Structure formats: structure tokens, C-alpha cells
Amino acid sequence: MSPVAWWRRAVFYQVYVWSFADSDGDGIGDLPGVRSRLPYLRDLGVDAVWLNPFYPSPQADNGYDVADYRDVDPTFGTLADAHALIRDAHALGLRVIIDLVPNHTSAQHPWFRAALADGPGSRARARYLFRDGRGVDGAQPPNNWTSNFGGRAWTRAPDGQWYLHLFAPEQPDLDWTAAEVRDEFHSILRFWLDHGVDGFRIDVAHGLAKDPQMPDLGEDLDRAGASHPHWDVDEVHDVYRGWRRVLDDYPGDRMFVGEVVVQSVERLALYLRPDELHTAFNFALLRAPWQASALRQAIDDSIGALAQVGAPPTWVLSNHDETRHVTRYGGGTLGLRRARAAILMMLALPGGAYLYQGEELGLPEVTDLPDRVRRDPVFFRSGGAAAGRDGCRVPLPWSGTTPSLGFGPGHETWLPQPPSWRSLTVERQTTDPASMLSLYRTALAMRHQIPALAAEDLTWLPAAENVLAFRRGRDFVGVVNVGDTAAPLPAAADPASLLLASDTISDTLPPATAAWFG
Structure with missing residues (x-):
């Protein structure tokens, strides 16, 4: 039997390069900064690193307006820095995937x-x-x-x-019916594969094909619908069949993960047929409200639809475009409790998982950024009516109590860190066995050690109202109480076999608490 491809159950850690670690004191993260923190990611227990765009760019959309797909923006370092990062990551047992932006280029391209x-x-x-x-x-x-x-x-x-331009005017859309465009991106794929990357995250993967008639949008047309004239148009699949042929020429289980925002998991599954993409971001869990029925439906729909094409599900709670889930789940103590429970639930599900930098520290969304520091074009194009995505992109707190909390040698950060983050630094949480960081490290280590979590099965078990309980393999049982009151443990959850819990439990399961038994 051939070994299972690594990406089917890997945990990926998303590095937003702007905000991860700064090596030169300019207040902006960079590739040498990321490279210096790779041991932290190894010790956290992830399998792979996804790097947001670091290419030369005017930065109209923080790098998603690419002017040169084969180089590194001087703000982030050099091509040699990228090579060194990939080399060091591999030496530490970490895979590296990079962001590719094929729907549009920079207007300065x-x-x-x-x-x-x-x-x-x-x-x-x-x-x-x-x-x-x-x-x-x-x-x-x-x-x-x-x-x-x-x-x-x-x-x-x-x-x-x-x-x-489906995004900013500085991001003109490419015409993917042009052979020259297709050939160029095949060449770009080969360039980075030759430099050792293990795969690509594809930005706006559902947007490349457009209806050539370019009809008006009707008022009743769902923006993510299958009949939409510029989202999820069927011809997009021809692009990825060509890409897959390029990738399959390379050894080492290289992989694609698509940012695919579509109307249903059935439409999502079409992108994951054996000759197209390997995996896709599944936003069902991220979008589901904190309700047992909604979470279970998101899990069932995802596993069921993707099983039909032999693809593993992926799970994500936060990313660089979404409100951080501590805040989304209610903020404060309640948001933290729910976030702790959610990560144990997510890491116990079959398939792969994506973590967004800082979630392992329990970072909340920063909701009070002054307008003068904002960069997101969503904020400016809406005239300030929409806050935009800057609040989830604030640089990480690493250590100390003074600016920039260990982010870099300088005192400034491109977005200001809240003073309250002094208590959330990696340094402080590392020595606290009850911290969010300690929970992540323990859960990720156990995920690798528990054989049942390497399989792709899941069976639901009887449980009280507001409680989800499921079995993996013969012995592993995962439970989560999403209710506001304590609930009895399911019969299959033997307190004597407790492996890990997001909060202290006894013979009942406290509200907003998850636990693993085995």
C-alpha cells in the first residue's frame, strides 16, 4: 500500500508575512524574520507553512497586486532569502506552500x-x-x-x-482565454517548483473564467452561484487541469489548495476531481454559527460532498480576510472559551487543518485601529463604511512589555498593537500550562500521536442537546458542548480515559468546552 499523501491530514500554519516577524526594524515583517521563527513553528507542531504574497508589488492590496511573480519585494527581502527560508523549513521537517494570485496582476505589471x-x-x-x-x-x-x-x-x-477589475482598479483581471496567459502561469509554477516549494495556495481560484457575453448581474443572482457570470464559471476547470499536469511532473507530493468560494460543497467538490486541485479551503466551519446543529451540518456536508471525489476535507476558523474567531465567537472570556473548544473540535476532524498566525495565542480582532493607519482598500473604497480586514492583520506579540513586543528590533509596527497584548505574548504563554498556546501545542502533538486521528472516518454518537460527540477509529471520542450550561458526558466518553480538555471537566461537560477521550 502506498503511503498516504502528506497533505491529506496536514496542519498548515498561515504566515501573513507583513505581520509575523520583522528582522530589520522597519516595523514590517519580512522573510528573514519568518526564517528566524521557523523553530517556533516546528515546536508548535504544524506540518507546513503557507506564506502570503511576498512578490514585488506596489502594495495597493498588501501584495495581492503582483508586479513580478518570480522575485521578492525588497520590503520582504531577496530571492536568496526565500531560498534560505525554504531550505531551513525543509531541514526542520516543515513543508512550504506559497500564495499564487492568478485572477489579476498589479497595474504596474x-x-x-x-x-x-x-x-x-x-x-x-x-x-x-x-x-x-x-x-x-x-x-x-x-x-x-x-x-x-x-x-x-x-x-x-x-x-x-x-x-x-473584480477587486481594486490597481488589480486588472487577466483574460484566461488567452494562451499567453496560460503559458505564463505554467512557467511561473515551474519556476517556484524548481526552487523547492511544496505547493501553492491559489487566490480567488473560483474567479478566473468569465462569461464571454459579460451580461449584467441581475438583482436576484447569488454572487457565489453556479450561474454567476464571473464566479465559478465552468471553464475555470480547464485551467486547473493544465496546472495539475505541470505539478504532476514534479516529485514529492506537491499540492494545490484553492481559495474556492462557491454556492455549495457540491460545487466545491468539482474543483477537487482527481485531475484538478488536491484540496480547497472549506469555509463551512468558519461561517457556521456557534450552534450544534449548524456545526454538525457544516461537518457532514463537507465530508459527504468531498468523499465523492476522493478529496479530504479541510477546516479553518480564521484567516487574513476574516474577523478573528475569538471575537467572532463573542469576544472576551466567552470568545476565548469557545475558541479553545473550537480548536479541539477542529483538530479532531478528519482531513487537513489551517491555522492563522496568532490564533494559537488567542488574539482577538483589533476593532479600534485609527483610520490614519489603515491600509485595506475595502476601507477606502467604502468611504470608511466597512472597517476592512486590517483588524486581523496586526503584528504578532512575541515577547517583552514594550513596543514592538518582540516583533522586531524597532519600536514601531505598521499597524499598532493593543497594550493588552502584553499579556498574550509567546514568551508569557510558553510558561503558562493553562494558556491558549499550551493548549495548541498539546493538541497538535497528540494529533500526531493518536493513530485514530490519522484516518478519515467519523461516526456521530448520541449526546445531549447542544453537545456534539463523534468517534474516530475504535477508541477515540471527541465531544464539544456549544451550549451555555453544563451537559452530561456522552455514554461513550469515559472520564477515566480523558486525553485532553479545553477546560476542567469532571462528570459533566462545562459550557463552551471540548474534550478528547481514548
């Missing part, structure tokens, strides 16, 4: 600059989605599509044509 310069009908312009406008003199956009960041999805070029 040489291709787009050429598209503006060469004009309508040119080869350079055919790489992007330029269209003539509507109305008198083409003064109106080609259709009514809107940007994910607010406002319309079209900007007019000086020569009168319009170009599509």
Missing part, C-alpha cells in the same frame, strides 16, 4: 503597462479584459458588475476602453 501603451486590438491588451463602453461615446461601463472592494468593477483607460 509590465504586461498591463504594455496593454495601456499599445492600445485596443494589440497583443498586450488581449492578456486582460478590455471592452468598449456602452452609451454615448462609450462613456458607460460595459456592464453593471461591481468590485469586491466596493464600487464598480470597471475603470476607463485614457484611450476610452474599459478594463475589468
Whole structure:
């Protein structure tokens, strides 16, 4: 029997490079900073590191506007730093996957600059989605599509044509019907595979194909629906079949994980057919409210749909685009209790898991950032009506009690850290056996040691109202009480076989508490 591919049950740790660790004191994280903290990630117990974009970029969207896919932005270091990071990670037993942004480039990418310069009908312009406008003199956009960041999805070029950007105007969408675009990204994949990366996280993986008729969006059309003209259009699958052929030329179980936001897990499963992507982010658990029925449905739907194509589920509670789940679960003591229970539940599920930097410290969303420090284009394009995503991107607190809490040698951080984070540093939590960090380290170590958690089975067990209980293998039982009052332990959960709990338990299960038995 061939060994199980590593990515089917791996725990990935998302490093938002801007905010992980700063080596040079400029207040911004960088690749040497990440490299210096790799032993921390090994000791945490994760299997792989996912790096958010570090490519040369004008940073209109914190690196998701890429100007050169084959280099490193000087803010973050050099290509040699990337090589050293990959080498050191592998030496520590960590895999490395990197972010790839294929839906759009930066407006400063040489291709787009050429598209503006060469004009309508040119080869350079055919790489992007330029269209003539509507109305008198083409003064109106080609259709009514809107940007994910607010406002319309079209900007007019000086020569009168319009170009599509489903995000910021500084992020023009590529035309994936162009052979030159497809060939370029095959080359980019090979460039980084040749440099040793173990895989790619694909940004906006559901957005590359567009309906060539570019019809208006109807008022009743679900933005993530299967019939949407620019999300989850069926032709997108042709792109990933080509990518899979490239990846399969390389040894070592290299892998893709797609950011796939679609209407249903059935549509998600289409991206994970054997000749397409290996895995995809599954937002069902992240989006589910803290209710037993909703959590169980998210788990059942995900496992059931993906089993049909032989793909493992993945689970995630937070990332760089979402409100941190300590805050989402109610904040304060309640949010922390629920977050502690949620991680034990998630790490006991079959498949892979993604952790977002700082969740292992119990960091909350920072909700009071001053407007002058914000960078997220969502905030600016909404005129401040939407807070944006900066609150989950504040630099990590590592040690000490003075700025920048060990983040770097300087005193400033690109987003300010709350004073309350002095009590949440890695340094303080490392020596506290009751801390969130200690819980993560123990749970991740046990996940590797318990044979039942390496399998892909899950059986639900009878339990009290507001309690979820499930069996993995013959002996492992996971339980979580999502209610507000204590609940009896399920019959299958023998207190004498307790392995780990998110809070102290006896013969009952306290509210917002999870436990492992085996």
C-alpha cells in the first residue's frame, strides 16, 4: 500500500508575512524574520507553512497586486532569502506552500503597462479584459458588475476602453482565454517548483473564467452561484487541469489548495476531481454559527460532498480576510472559551487543518485601529463604511512589555498593537500550562500521536442537546458542548480515559468546552 499523501491530514500554519516577524526594524515583517521563527513553528507542531504574497508589488492590496511573480519585494527581502527560508523549513521537517494570485496582476505589471501603451486590438491588451463602453461615446461601463472592494468593477483607460477589475482598479483581471496567459502561469509554477516549494495556495481560484457575453448581474443572482457570470464559471476547470499536469511532473507530493468560494460543497467538490486541485479551503466551519446543529451540518456536508471525489476535507476558523474567531465567537472570556473548544473540535476532524498566525495565542480582532493607519482598500473604497480586514492583520506579540513586543528590533509596527497584548505574548504563554498556546501545542502533538486521528472516518454518537460527540477509529471520542450550561458526558466518553480538555471537566461537560477521550 502506498503511503498516504502528506497533505491529506496536514496542519498548515498561515504566515501573513507583513505581520509575523520583522528582522530589520522597519516595523514590517519580512522573510528573514519568518526564517528566524521557523523553530517556533516546528515546536508548535504544524506540518507546513503557507506564506502570503511576498512578490514585488506596489502594495495597493498588501501584495495581492503582483508586479513580478518570480522575485521578492525588497520590503520582504531577496530571492536568496526565500531560498534560505525554504531550505531551513525543509531541514526542520516543515513543508512550504506559497500564495499564487492568478485572477489579476498589479497595474504596474509590465504586461498591463504594455496593454495601456499599445492600445485596443494589440497583443498586450488581449492578456486582460478590455471592452468598449456602452452609451454615448462609450462613456458607460460595459456592464453593471461591481468590485469586491466596493464600487464598480470597471475603470476607463485614457484611450476610452474599459478594463475589468473584480477587486481594486490597481488589480486588472487577466483574460484566461488567452494562451499567453496560460503559458505564463505554467512557467511561473515551474519556476517556484524548481526552487523547492511544496505547493501553492491559489487566490480567488473560483474567479478566473468569465462569461464571454459579460451580461449584467441581475438583482436576484447569488454572487457565489453556479450561474454567476464571473464566479465559478465552468471553464475555470480547464485551467486547473493544465496546472495539475505541470505539478504532476514534479516529485514529492506537491499540492494545490484553492481559495474556492462557491454556492455549495457540491460545487466545491468539482474543483477537487482527481485531475484538478488536491484540496480547497472549506469555509463551512468558519461561517457556521456557534450552534450544534449548524456545526454538525457544516461537518457532514463537507465530508459527504468531498468523499465523492476522493478529496479530504479541510477546516479553518480564521484567516487574513476574516474577523478573528475569538471575537467572532463573542469576544472576551466567552470568545476565548469557545475558541479553545473550537480548536479541539477542529483538530479532531478528519482531513487537513489551517491555522492563522496568532490564533494559537488567542488574539482577538483589533476593532479600534485609527483610520490614519489603515491600509485595506475595502476601507477606502467604502468611504470608511466597512472597517476592512486590517483588524486581523496586526503584528504578532512575541515577547517583552514594550513596543514592538518582540516583533522586531524597532519600536514601531505598521499597524499598532493593543497594550493588552502584553499579556498574550509567546514568551508569557510558553510558561503558562493553562494558556491558549499550551493548549495548541498539546493538541497538535497528540494529533500526531493518536493513530485514530490519522484516518478519515467519523461516526456521530448520541449526546445531549447542544453537545456534539463523534468517534474516530475504535477508541477515540471527541465531544464539544456549544451550549451555555453544563451537559452530561456522552455514554461513550469515559472520564477515566480523558486525553485532553479545553477546560476542567469532571462528570459533566462545562459550557463552551471540548474534550478528547481514548
